[in-house]
């Protein structure tokens with residue numbers, strides 16, 4: 001039976017912690033600009049934001065998990081209560097740079113769950129006309145990482161038209177949509193943070209853990 005008392009989100013004093021990831025190494029990267037614009041909004045709404053620079057991150061399994069970039073990414077993910085993933089669309093898909101970052105984050109390490117039960121907003125930029133391939137894939141990835149992916153999302157078509165020389169987003173319906181998405185992320189994060197253990201607790205896994213514990217006790221008794 002779900003523990004209804006645990007449904008009350010604790011009132012936490014600290015600002016909501018949001019990690020923002022992006023999937024490009026280009027110097028003038030619109031997915032990074034979009035992510036930075038998102039961070040400005042989140043800070044305005046009262047969040048604390050952090051970025052991860054994917055430059056120098058080894059390909060998955062091409063280095064030891066002790067690699068400093070891998071450790072930095074994992075620690076940021078553990079620190080976060082919510083995340084934003086902003087990927088370009090390349091060949092109709094999220095970039096390998098975006099995917100490689102998620103592939104380095106384990107579902108769980110002992111009792112630590114770097115992504116599970118945390119909120120997620122997905123965003124993409126495209127060079128072509130409106131498309132949702134990358135955000136759709138990131139939704140699947142968010143599910144795999146057991147995250148609470150919010151309903152709204154941002155997809156900026158012809159991204160090269162939407163940012164000025166300094167990398168600031170021009171006023172447009174795309175910008176308004178970004179405000180909507182970040183507002184929604186804040187609401188979902190405030191409602192769910194502090195109860196991620198409760199939200200991600202599964203009957204089948206509790207049952208398996210209880211069976212293993214019983215087997216250990218039985219072995220000890222022999």
Ligand SMILES: Cc1cc2nc3c(=O)[nH]c(=O)nc-3n(C[C@H](O)[C@H](O)[C@H](O)COP(=O)(O)O)c2cc1C
Pocket residue numbers: 023024025026028029030031032088089090091092093125126127128129131159160
């Ligand atoms: C190899 C390659 C493939 C691309 N494939 C697509 C695509 O499938 N659909 C699309 O709309 N744009 C595509 N683009 C354009 C990128 O989405 C666009 O340049 C985007 O701004 C790149 O993100 P960034 O500015 O963050 O680096 C492609 C670009 C490259 C270099």
